[in-house]
């Protein structure tokens with residue numbers, strides 16, 4: 001049945017994030033020939049909205065305001081509220097990202113709507129949508145069907161196909177957001193950590209290090225391999241706890257969830273809490289000197305050996321290419 005779908009398209013520093021196009025791809029499947037409206041929220045988002053409008057849809061709304069420069073749930077929700085009233089969506093789709101995970105429940109509560117979170121694939125059968133999502137920290141999957149509208153869906157980055165439809169000419173409706181006088185919270189300062197390179201959650205290749213890397217210095221060969229592969233560097237919690245790297249690199253149950261095309265685990269044993277963050281990677285390569293390490297049970301390719309010998313050799317070979 002055709003549906004009215006609202007996409008909350010995420011941007012960062014004024015640039016559309018890949019997950020925005022993945023959410024739009026999901027919206028197109030869910031809409032089933034119905035209407036799609038996208039909304040981009042931030043301080044300077046006209047260009048991101050114009051880029052999004054190249055993908056066929058009914059309308060793209062850009063909401064701009066200085067107080068929207070950094071995500072916070074109150075301001076973003078206040079900016080979004082009039083759009084929810086105006087569009088009256090059957091379905092709202094957004095990324096299962098740090099901000100999407102925070103905003104989605106607020107929207108669900110406002111619409112008194114159920115939410116299907118962390119969707120990794122969807123299957124449309126005669127207008128009926130089945131959503132697949134991991135449960136028990138990725139140990140199992142469940143398939144959900146929502147029996148009423150409206151509802152809210154969050155999609156895990158890097159899992160669903162990004163929308164590739166082109167030739168759109170949707171109107172871009174730019175609106176100014178004025179912070180209400182009775183706002184309850186305000187972000188006054190954001191201290192950004194020095195960038196560690198590519199965005200982990202959107203990277204196609206991730207080189208990850210664990211306690212086996214032994215020190216901050218030990219991560220150097222991993223960064224060199226990552227550079228050759230245009231990859232992001234990740235880590236296990238043990239490596240972060242030991243101070244070898246920043247917590248922003250932590251992958252797992254209490255860290256980031258990644259689904260790259262290739263995940264290279266170096267000196268990581270494969271604890272269930274780590275697997276929760278990477279087991280859905282399309283190809284897993286493990287380098288570990290212990291042949292019994294559990295990571296080999298889920299790895300597509302395994303190398304039993306010392307990472308300090310193997311990783312530099314791999315980098316050297318790849319550089320020759």
Ligand code: FAD
Nearest residue numbers: 210211212236237238252253254255267269273274289307
């Ligand atoms: P270890 O388990 O110590 O494994 C190190 C591996 O390196 C070993 O397999 C060893 O054989 C190998 N090795 C050593 N030297 C070399 C070498 N020179 N060359 C090759 N291999 C070598 N963990 C996470 O990662 N992410 C999470 O989000 C997370 N959340 C958690 C939440 C909770 C509530 C709890 C209780 C735990 C959580 N953990 C998490 C911790 C998790 O249980 C493990 O302790 C952790 O993942 C282990 O990290 P590791 O594999 O790097 O270390």
